[in-house]
Amino acid sequence: MPAHHALEPNAGWTELAVTKADWDAASPDLLTGMYSQLVLIRTFEEYVLELAGEGLIHGPAHSSVGQEGGAVGSCYGLTSQDTVNGSHRGHHQFLAKVLSHLHPKGIDPTQPFPDDVRDVLLRTLREICGLDQGFSHGRGGSMHLQWHEAGAIGTNAIVGGGVPLAAGSAWAHRNAGTDAVAITYFGDGAINIGSTLETFNLAGAWKLPICFFVENNQYAVSTHVSEVTAEPRLSGRGPGFGLRSWKVDGMDPLAVHLATQEALAYMRAGKGATLIEADVYRYFHQNGPFPGSAFRYRSKEEEAEWRARDPLDATAGHLVRRKILTRKQAEETVARAKELMAGLGATILEPLPDGKPGERRIKPAEWPDPDFVDTGVRGDLRELEGITFTDTEDFAGALQEVKFIDAVARTMGRRLETDPRVVVMGEDVHRLNGGTNGATRGLKEAFPDRVLGTPISENAFAGLGGGMAMDGRFRPIVEFMYADFMWVAADQLFNQIGKARHMFGGDGTVPFVLRSKVAQGTGYGSQHSMDPAGVFATAPGWRIVAPSTPFDYVGLLNTALACDDPVVVLEHVDLYASTGPGLPDDFDHYLPVGKAAVRREGSALTILTYLAMTPRVLEAVEETGVDAEVIDLRWLDRASLDWDTITASIQKTNNVLIAEQGAVGTSYGGWLADEIQRRLFDWLDAPVERVTGKEASPSISKVLERAAYASTDEVVAKLRELGGE
DSSP, rough: OOOOOOOOOSOOEEOOOOHHHHHHSSSSHHHHHHHHHHHHHHHHHHHHHHHTTTTTOOOHHHHHHOOOHHHHHHHTTOSSSSSEEOSSSHHHHHHHHHHHOOOOOOTTTTSOOOOHHHHHHHHHHHHHHHOOSSTTTTTSSSGGGOOOTTTTEESSSSSSTTHHHHHHHHHHHTTTTOOOOEEEEEEEEGSHHHHHHHHHHHHHTTTOOOOEEEOOSEEEEEHHHHHHSSSGGGHHHHHTTEEEEEEEEOOOOOHHHHHHHHHHHHHHTTTEEEEEEEOOSSSSSSSSSOOOOGGSSSSHHHHHHTTTTTTHHHHHHHHHHHTSSOOOOOOOOHHHHHHHHHHHHEEEEEEEETTOTOEEEOOOOSSOEEEEEETTTSOGGGGGGTTTTTTGGGGTTTEEEHHHHHHHHOOOOHHHHHHHTEEEEEETTTTTHHHHTTTTTHHHHHTTEEEEEOOHHHHHHHHHHHHHHHSSSOOEEESSSSGGGGGGGGGGIIIIIHHHHTTTTTOOOOOOOEEEEEESSSOTTSSSOOOOHHHHHHHHHTTOOOOOOOHHHHHHHHHHHHHHSSSEEEEEEHHHHHHEEOTTTOOOOOOOOTOOEEEEESSEEEEEEOOHHHHHHHHHHHHTTTTEEEEEOOOOOOTOOOHHHHHHHHHHHHOEEEEEOOSTTHHHHHHHHHHHHHGGGGGOOOOEEOOOOOOOOOOOHHHHHHHOOOOOHEEEEEEEHHTTT
């Protein structure tokens, strides 16, 4: 008979419950401080639902009425240096954090609410209503609330999307030498999301000071938690990832507070990540002012049972029982909060002209200026002021033939040496003598704490890098082994990192560099070969660089690392083994943003190209003898294209060919051709011509792979079609 041995996880899992004695032992200041926050948050949320019912909230109003105990209990006692983020249902978490920031010793519920409390509630209400004086000038609204000064680093509309970002914040806390922690709030739906589980694993492995706070409100929209998991005690997930875990009644703010204090002590002691599951209940539907029973997925009896355990009523009851407050004082606190909210409404609302009595509208002066629509998609590059930019002509006598791959590794090494903010991370970057291509050779040995080999979890480590970048204390270089992996991490790259600066008002920074390689011609097939330039060019927020020489690689990577916008640095395997012009001992020069390189002058045709296609184009022009001007774009994003150089060339040649290797479906040249024809139509003698790969992704077969992408032969054929020899 086989022997069976019960196994125990390395991380503990406990349920914490409090008794009347615990309430009696709690300090009066703690209880009154939490009660003030509970009342303010509940009253604020009820007012938001009132406005939503009148049609004055544009977009969703995901209220947290009923769930306040979890947010208040966990945030009360955090420092301003501790950070939190949350989900689309995040008003309560945001307000609990900012109120604790403003009044860490609590707000006296027997006194008028302080002016700074009124101000922050007004600013939050304005943001939720989409108004100019909100935290993000109305861009974030209900689901994207951020105030960095208070440690509120941003709520998130993508289920589970903010979890990896919080891990980045936690990494920054620890590696900046502080004892600050991060708390990320999410629900019973997000705990089944891949990025959440990936981050559990990464945070557990790296012992990050992060608390995963699960608000188990029993329903993901209308689907009950028991329908989608065999273990509805969601804190049971934690020990499997090495996370010390607690389960607690989230309707009891004191129980949540005590559990969080235990988790904070564990994390501040350097023991690693934690998880708290708080059982809570949202009184209303996923969105809007109606209960779930109105949509028939919950019963009125169930709702009544949970309401009977209301965290405000329970806290008020203990305060009255202990004679800390009278029943009248507790009721007066609620009345003052409602009066405060009515006054905030009067600040932003006015009677609807020619409307019925009681009908209101947002005051026109509150709305943002429509001209603000694109401001802050990217920064204005003021961070580059003071940098001396140079180009090949400035080093003409010093340029030598150097290896491309050496420029990659040695430039990163130089930046790690000179800038303690730079961190390199990715799969296998710390092994194999510099990763799979030698791009990080020697870096782990020289900088063991800042070259991080990650799990195979692009969503988690890309998002962690994004959180580090948004924190502002570090400048991550994240490597994706192949560009196709961007689809695995698409949420973090495009919904989070690319949109963050604009979404939160345009004032923040996201100094994030993504290195990734294009691998057409290597035989790695459909999922390891793509050129992502066309995808990134159509995604807001990203800058794109595509170096084709060692000199360009050094200058473009240095500028990318100095930039406060996210930048993708494209590399090509064909170039790694090549040699080209460079400075063998100078890895400190910078190329200016938005400056292309004219690789060959000509007067009959302008050829626009980039990356490894540049030498192929030059070969084809040499073979055919076409009098072509070849422009290596270097910068590919909409904001950084060198339109001066492009325009001057087209006005000279009156003909354009865009040449790229990648598939026609994700083509970079597609949108560029459209832009050229709209900007420079009067200067064109013919439509913009293009050389691209086929529709199919490259295959494993050597013959089919070669047929799928464009190279010298395809450019030669096109040039001859256009009249070349």
